[in-house]
Amino acid sequence: MASNGNLPDFLSGILYRLKRLFGRNLEAAAFCLFFLYMIISAAFYVNSRHIVSYQVVQGPLSRNETYTGLSIREESIVKAETSGYITYYAREGNKINAQGAVYGLSPNRTSETETSLSQEDLSKVRESMMNFSKNFNASKFINTYSFKYQLEGSILQYAGVTGQSATPRAVTYEQLSGQTEDGETQNNDQNVVYGLNNTVTYGDQTISKSLSDGIVLYSEDGYTGKTIETITKQDFDQNSYHETDLKTREKVRAGDDIYTIITDERWSLLIPLSDKQAVKLHNRKTIRVKFLKDGMTQSGDFSIINIDGGKYGKIDFNKGLVRYATDRFLDIELVTNTVTGLKIPLSSIVTKEFYLLPSTFAIQEEGSTEETFYLGTRGKDGKTVTTIIRPTIYFRQ
Numbered sequence: 001m002a003s004n005g006n007l008p009d010f011l012s013g014i015l016y017r018l019k020r021l022f023g024r025n026l027e028a029a030a031f032c033l034f035f036l037y038m039i040i041s042a043a044f045y046v047n048s049r050h051i052v053s054y055q056v057v058q059g060p061l062s063r064n065e066t067y068t069g070l071s072i073r074e075e076s077i078v079k080a081e082t083s084g085y086i087t088y089y090a091r092e093g094n095k096i097n098a099q100g101a102v103y104g105l106s107p108n109r110t111s112e113t114e115t116s117l118s119q120e121d122l123s124k125v126r127e128s129m130m131n132f133s134k135n136f137n138a139s140k141f142i143n144t145y146s147f148k149y150q151l152e153g154s155i156l157q158y159a160g161v162t163g164q165s166a167t168p169r170a171v172t173y174e175q176l177s178g179q180t181e182d183g184e185t186q187n188n189d190q191n192v193v194y195g196l197n198n199t200v201t202y203g204d205q206t207i208s209k210s211l212s213d214g215i216v217l218y219s220e221d222g223y224t225g226k227t228i229e230t231i232t233k234q235d236f237d238q239n240s241y242h243e244t245d246l247k248t249r250e251k252v253r254a255g256d257d258i259y260t261i262i263t264d265e266r267w268s269l270l271i272p273l274s275d276k277q278a279v280k281l282h283n284r285k286t287i288r289v290k291f292l293k294d295g296m297t298q299s300g301d302f303s304i305i306n307i308d309g310g311k312y313g314k315i316d317f318n319k320g321l322v323r324y325a326t327d328r329f330l331d332i333e334l335v336t337n338t339v340t341g342l343k344i345p346l347s348s349i350v351t352k353e354f355y356l357l358p359s360t361f362a363i364q365e366e367g368s369t370e371e372t373f374y375l376g377t378r379g380k381d382g383k384t385v386t387t388i389i390r391p392t393i394y395f396r397q
Helices: 009-047 119-134 142-159 173-177 275-281
Strands: 057-060 066-079 084-088 101-106 192-194 199-202 205-209 214-217 257-273 286-291 297-307 310-317 329-334 340-343 371-378 384-389
Touching: 101 257, 119 142, 257 275, 257 297, 257 329, 275 297, 275 310
Parallel strands: none
Antiparallel strands: 057 340, 066 257, 066 329, 084 101, 101 205, 192 199, 199 205, 214 257, 257 310, 286 297, 286 329, 297 310, 371 384
């Protein structure tokens, strides 16, 4: 029998016999064998135990409880003093100083002029939109309107409408306050007429200024004027919460609501507590809070109050309100568990049987420090067989 190419004689013989046995179906048989091998391998893989690797990190060993808090602060609504078409100057959610320009009213609609933002300002707007999109929660769609007001205020500020001449009717703060850049009073501007209260007339536009320091919001939600003493259980129902947008391009009338101003940096968060949670927190005077909106943490004074027969936690802060002025309801985490350690998944924990033996059973052989035990077993012939064992002692009581 001749050799098949470079193959040894015994391999050529095997191929020759296989061809005679299977004939032209040799390739089909080989494919069937390979397919059968794949099925068997897959079955073994599915039924076998797989080792999964985890990265063990250090962190809190128990989760902190989360709550939804109701924000209570000192705020009031400012109404229009005259009628006209409105132009906004103060940015939504930002602080404004006393005598700072908030809005202006003119008898005619202000013509829009095209403005352009720098690449840096556009990047800030895009970053703000991406952050909101990333943290968007469909169950709290009302936050979309708050973000809209904030974004509009940011664009106005970047475009220079709040302090520089980005439109023909935009007025600088120096003009509105009657001071030059060096702090000296200017009285030679014939276009500016100062009112008796908080208004300034510039051309045909009446500029209204803030009477006090505060945070400006162009919305109203019905909670203005509410205090800790007047809050009810129904006020915590987010399903019935409604926020009204006060911004408009239509003509406003004297007495219409224009904006809300928060006049005190001190504020409180109220959180509903179960009886179990109230017992757990009743000894606390201060508590650390993590705001889930931005991950910031802040400490506040803590107390438990009663509202309509229910227990509520009251957390008082004296700073940080500007970050959450546009939010009436805030998701928070009370940082009460501070014990940290290595967090190992439950799936990585294995169980093992241990024997609990009285210490009197231990025997210490002469000249040895090891403790041994005698293990008695019964052999096949029924006789007792004694074996000396030296176990590893994991715990001694």
